[in-house]
Amino acid sequence: MKYPSLFFTIAVGSALITFNLPFKDKAKSPFEKDLVLRLLSIDPLKIIGNKNISNPSQKDSVPQIELVVHDDKGTYSWGTQIRYTIKVSDKIDGDSKYGEINSNAVLLEIEYYPVTTEKQTRNNTDISEEASQQNGIILMQRSTCFRCHADKARLAGPSFSEIAKKYNKSDIKALAQSISEGSSGVWGSSVMAANKNLTDKESEQMAAYILEQGEKRNKWILIGLEGTFRIMKKPENSAKGIYVLTASYTSTSQMRGEESIILRIE
Amino acid sequence: MGQIERRDFIKKAVVGSIGTILPYGVDNEVFDVKLPPENHDKTQITAGKKKKVIVGGAGISGLSCAYELIKKGHEVIVLDASGRYGGAVLSVHDGLADGLYADFGAENFTRPGYKNYWKYIEEFNLPVLPYFHRENRLTRIDNIWYTDEMQKEKYEQRIKQLGGFNKSESRYLESNPSSNLEMLYLKPYFDKFSDEYQPFGIGYDHLEKVPVSEIYKKGGASNAASSILGGNNTSALYAIWQAYIRHKRGYDDDFELFHIKGGNQRLTNELGSRLGTRIKLGCKILEIKNGETGVTVKYREFGKEKEISADYLACCLRTTALRTIKITPQLPDEKIFIFDNLAYDQTTRIVFQARSKFWLKDNTTINLTFNHPALRTIWEVADEVDTKRVSLMAKAPGGTNPLRTLEAFRELYPGNRSNIDIEQVLVKDWSADEFVNGCERHGFGGLGELSKFWPHIMTPHGRIHFGGAHTDNRSWGMEAATNSANRVALEIDQA
Numbered sequence: 001m002k003y004p005s006l007f008f009t010i011a012v013g014s015a016l017i018t019f020n021l022p023f024k025d026k027a028k029s030p031f032e033k034d035l036v037l038r039l040l041s042i043d044p045l046k047i048i049g050n051k052n053i054s055n056p057s058q059k060d061s062v063p064q065i066e067l068v069v070h071d072d073k074g075t076y077s078w079g080t081q082i083r084y085t086i087k088v089s090d091k092i093d094g095d096s097k098y099g100e101i102n103s104n105a106v107l108l109e110i111e112y113y114p115v116t117t118e119k120q121t122r123n124n125t126d127i128s129e130e131a132s133q134q135n136g137i138i139l140m141q142r143s144t145c146f147r148c149h150a151d152k153a154r155l156a157g158p159s160f161s162e163i164a165k166k167y168n169k170s171d172i173k174a175l176a177q178s179i180s181e182g183s184s185g186v187w188g189s190s191v192m193a194a195n196k197n198l199t200d201k202e203s204e205q206m207a208a209y210i211l212e213q214g215e216k217r218n219k220w221i222l223i224g225l226e227g228t229f230r231i232m233k234k235p236e237n238s239a240k241g242i243y244v245l246t247a248s249y250t251s252t253s254q255m256r257g258e259e260s261i262i263l264r265i266e
Numbered sequence: 267m268g269q270i271e272r273r274d275f276i277k278k279a280v281v282g283s284i285g286t287i288l289p290y291g292v293d294n295e296v297f298d299v300k301l302p303p304e305n306h307d308k309t310q311i312t313a314g315k316k317k318k319v320i321v322g323g324a325g326i327s328g329l330s331c332a333y334e335l336i337k338k339g340h341e342v343i344v345l346d347a348s349g350r351y352g353g354a355v356l357s358v359h360d361g362l363a364d365g366l367y368a369d370f371g372a373e374n375f376t377r378p379g380y381k382n383y384w385k386y387i388e389e390f391n392l393p394v395l396p397y398f399h400r401e402n403r404l405t406r407i408d409n410i411w412y413t414d415e416m417q418k419e420k421y422e423q424r425i426k427q428l429g430g431f432n433k434s435e436s437r438y439l440e441s442n443p444s445s446n447l448e449m450l451y452l453k454p455y456f457d458k459f460s461d462e463y464q465p466f467g468i469g470y471d472h473l474e475k476v477p478v479s480e481i482y483k484k485g486g487a488s489n490a491a492s493s494i495l496g497g498n499n500t501s502a503l504y505a506i507w508q509a510y511i512r513h514k515r516g517y518d519d520d521f522e523l524f525h526i527k528g529g530n531q532r533l534t535n536e537l538g539s540r541l542g543t544r545i546k547l548g549c550k551i552l553e554i555k556n557g558e559t560g561v562t563v564k565y566r567e568f569g570k571e572k573e574i575s576a577d578y579l580a581c582c583l584r585t586t587a588l589r590t591i592k593i594t595p596q597l598p599d600e601k602i603f604i605f606d607n608l609a610y611d612q613t614t615r616i617v618f619q620a621r622s623k624f625w626l627k628d629n630t631t632i633n634l635t636f637n638h639p640a641l642r643t644i645w646e647v648a649d650e651v652d653t654k655r656v657s658l659m660a661k662a663p664g665g666t667n668p669l670r671t672l673e674a675f676r677e678l679y680p681g682n683r684s685n686i687d688i689e690q691v692l693v694k695d696w697s698a699d700e701f702v703n704g705c706e707r708h709g710f711g712g713l714g715e716l717s718k719f720w721p722h723i724m725t726p727h728g729r730i731h732f733g734g735a736h737t738d739n740r741s742w743g744m745e746a747a748t749n750s751a752n753r754v755a756l757e758i759d760q761a
Contacts, residue, residue, distance in 0.1 A: 144665035
C-alpha cells in the first residue's frame with residue numbers, strides 16, 4: 001500500500017530535484033513543520049525524518065541522529081574521499097559519545113543522482129516494499145553478517161555486489177538456506193557460520209536485500225558510527241551530481257531515527 | 267615433552283646501551299621518553315639523519331617496526347586505536363585454572379622460517395616449546411573418523427583408480443612427501459628468481475593468467491598427479507612464486523612447529539615494554555596528510571581530536587582500518603583497490619577447559635578435525651602445565667556461538683561422550699573485534715589477480731611506508747608481520 005507522501009523540491013545548480021519522503025500521516029505536525037524549516041535553512045541541505053512516527057508524541061522516543069561530514073564544503077570534487085561521523089543519542093540505549101550505541105545498528109546509505117537540466121523525480125516508493133527491504137537490512141544488522149560481508153568491498157566473504165553478480169531472485173531460497181545452515185567452498189576456502197536462530201522468512205528477507213542492494217551501482221551502504229567513502233570519478237555523461245547521505249539508527253525499542261545530508265558534486 | 271635446548275639455535279645477541287632522552291612534541295605537549303638501556307645494538311645505529319617516525323598500529327608488526335627504528339636511533343611514537351598492544355597476538359590466562367593458558371590469536375611459528383621472528387625470540391631469551399597439534403590426528407569425513415594412515419590408504423586407492431603416478435613422479439615421491447608433489451613441476455622455474463619480493467619482470471609475466479595446471483601438464487604430469495594437484499583456477503606465476511619462497515626459506519619439504527611457553531604474547535609484551543610510553547594506546551588515527559616534507563596525522567584520544575607531525579609514517583594498519591582513514595592527497599588507484607579488495611580469514615577461537623585428559627579413557631586422540639560448521643578442529647594446548655586439567659583449543663568460522671561448538675563436540679566426539687568433563691568455555695571471535703578484524707589475509711592466486719595486488723600492497727607513497735602482515739609476500743601471520751616491519755624500518759632509515 002502507499003502512504004501519503006511529503007514532497008520536497010530542491011534546487012541543485014540549475015536543476016530541480018524532487019524528493020519523496022513517505023510519512024504515515026500527512027498532517028502538518030510540529031515535527032513536519034520543523035522538518036521543512038530545517039530543510040530550507042541548512043546548507044548543505046539537511047532533511048530529518050523518521051518513518052516510524054505515527055504521532056508527534058512519539059518524537060521524544062526517536063533516536064536523535066547527527067550526520068557530520070568533516071571538512072564540510074557543501075560542494076565536492078569528483079573522486080574526493082569524505083570522512084563522516086554519525087552521532088547517535090537515544091533515551092533508552094544511550095549516547096554514541098560514551099560508547100553506548102551498538103555500531104552495527106548504525107547505517108549510512110549513500111545514493112548518487114546525476115544532475116541534468118531536466119527536472120528529475122525520485123520514484124514514489126511503495127512503503128510496503130521499502131519496509132520489507134528495511135527488514136532485510138535490520139535483520140542483517142542484528143546478526144553477525146557485517147563482520148564478514150560488506151556492500152561493495154571485500155571482507156572475508158563476498159561483497160553484496162559479488163553475490164548479486166552470481167545469483168538472481170530465483171536463488172533467494174538457496175541463498176537463504178546458506179545463511180541459515182552455513183556454507184563453505186563456494187567463495188574460495190572461506191567458511192560461513194550457520195545462523196540457526198533465523199526463521200526461513202528472515203533469512204529470505206536478508207537474501208533478497210543482499211541481491212537488491214548488491215546490484216545497485218549508484219547506492220552504497222556502510223555500517224558503523226564513522227568511516228570514509230569516496231565520491232565516484234566523474235561520469236562521462238554528467239558534469240554535476242548530488243550524493244544523498246542518510247544516516248540511521250534502529251534502537252533496541254525498534255525506533256528508527258534518520259538524518260540526511262545532500263552533497264553537491266561538481 | 268620438555269623445553270627444547272635453546273643453545274642449539276640461539277646466537278648471542280650483541281647488545282649495548284644508549285639511555286638517551288628523546289623529546290617528542292604531541293598536541294602542544296612535550297613528553298620525555300627514556301630509552302631502555304638494554305638491548306640496543308650499536309652496530310645498527312643509522313648512518314643517516316635521525317628521523318621522527320609515527321608508527322600506525324601496535325600489532326606485532328607496528329611494535330617490531332618501532333623497535334627496529336629506535337635501535338637505529340630514530341624517534342618513534344606508536345598510535346593504536348585499541349587499549350592494548352599486540353593486535354592479533356593474544357594469549358589468554360584469565361578464566362583458566364592452574365596456570366593453563368592458550369593463544370587466542372597467532373598460535374605457532376616454524377623452523378625453518380620466521381627468520382625475523384626468531385631474531386626476537388633469541389634477543390629476548392624467550393623459552394619455546396615444540397607444538398605437536400598436527401600429529402596423531404583423526405579426521406571426520408562423511409561421518410567416518412579417519413586416522414592419518416587410513417587417509418593415506420584412501421589417497422593411495424584414489425591414485426590407483428586414477429591410473430597411478432608416472433615414473434618420474436614415483437621416483438620423486440620416494441624421497442619427498444606426497445604433499446610436495448607440485449615441487450617436481452615448479453622447481454625447474456626457480457632459477458630465474460633473484461629477489462623473493464619480485465615475481466615480475468623475470469620472464470614469467472605471461473604466466474599470471476595461465477593456470478598452474480598447464481605447467482603440470484607441460485611438465486608431463488600423469489592423470490593422477492593432475493587430478494590431485496588441480497590448479498585450474500590458480501595462476502601459474504603465483505604458484506611458482508609462492509613455491510619458490512617456501513623453498514628459499516627452507517620450509518617447502520618439512521618444518522617443525524613451535525610456540526612460546528606461557529603464550530606467544532610474551533614476545534609482543536617484550537617489544538612493548540622496550541618501547542614504553544612511546545606507544546600511545548586508545549588513539550585512533552582519523553586522517554593522514556602525506557606532505558612533501560613530512561606527514562601529519564589526526565587522531566582521536568578520548569573524544570578529542572589531536573594532530574601530530576613527523577618525517578615519516580610507518581603504516582602497519584590492516585586494510586580494514588585503512589578504509590576508515592582519510593588520506594590526502596589521495597593514494598593511487600592501485601592502492602585503493604587493495605584497501606577495498608583484500609580479504610582476511612575470519613576465525614572464532616574457542617578454548618575449553620576440561621578436568622582431565624578424558625580422551626585417554628577412550629583410547630583416542632584429541633587432535634580432531636570435525637569438519638562441522640560450528641567446529642573445524644580441536645587440539646590440546648599448554649600441555650606442559652603441571653595440572654590434571656587441560657586446555658583445548660577449537661577453531662570455528664567467524665560468528666560461531668561457542669556453545670554450539672561445544673554441542674557439536676559432544677555430539678560427534680569419537681569416544682564415550684559421558685567421559686567428556688569440560689568445565690569452562692572461553693571464546694574470541696576475531697570477526698567481532700573492532701580493532702583486529704580477522705586473521706591472516708587471503709592469497710591473491712586467481713588468474714590475473716597477482717598484478718592487482720603485487721607489488722602495490724607494499725609500495726610506499728610519499729612519506730607513508732606500508733607494513734603489516736598483509737604486505738609481505740606470504741601470509742603466515744607473525745613471519746609476515748616481522749618481515750614487513752623490518753623492511754619498513756629499513757626503508758625509512760635509508761630514505
